[in-house]
Amino acid sequence: MSAPPPYQNQPPQQPYGQPQQPYSGPPQQPYAGPPQPPYGQPPQQPAPVQRQQPQRSPLRGLITAVILLAVLGGGAWYVWDYNTNPNGGKAKKEAARDARNAERKTHDPQVGDCVKVEHSNGEPLPTIVDCNSPSAQYKLGERLLGAGRKCDSASYDYSIQFTSNRRTDYTMCFTKV
Numbered sequence: 001m002s003a004p005p006p007y008q009n010q011p012p013q014q015p016y017g018q019p020q021q022p023y024s025g026p027p028q029q030p031y032a033g034p035p036q037p038p039y040g041q042p043p044q045q046p047a048p049v050q051r052q053q054p055q056r057s058p059l060r061g062l063i064t065a066v067i068l069l070a071v072l073g074g075g076a077w078y079v080w081d082y083n084t085n086p087n088g089g090k091a092k093k094e095a096a097r098d099a100r101n102a103e104r105k106t107h108d109p110q111v112g113d114c115v116k117v118e119h120s121n122g123e124p125l126p127t128i129v130d131c132n133s134p135s136a137q138y139k140l141g142e143r144l145l146g147a148g149r150k151c152d153s154a155s156y157d158y159s160i161q162f163t164s165n166r167r168t169d170y171t172m173c174f175t176k177v
Contacts (some may be wrong), residue, residue: 115137137177139177151173
């Protein structure tokens, strides 16, 4: 058998029986820094190190696109449903507003309107009726703005005082029909 070939950076094999010398590695040269350009030329800048961007999975992009489409589609559907559904959304708000306005119109007489007065829950509630109706009891003659104002008892037969947190307090003065 023959001896294996010497490996790189290994000292040559000594014949059998001779002492081996310690390995000191390849001959070293002192470090002189980066190579210098010839005289009169500007120094060269080292090339920038380019980092390799991690590979993005196409599945990740697909998932992002599906989530984005779902959010935008849900928002578009909500807006469309809010504006077109006859039983909810915008129609429901408009119906509630119209009901409040209708109630306010039937229970908030203006000067010259005829009313019948009901005492629901112990408080008088004027309801606007036709002046030719047999249920008409009083006709609104004057509305006095301000808290604690009194109707002239010589001119008016009945009065109702309203106090409110949101609106101005007032007194309605009625004459019999």
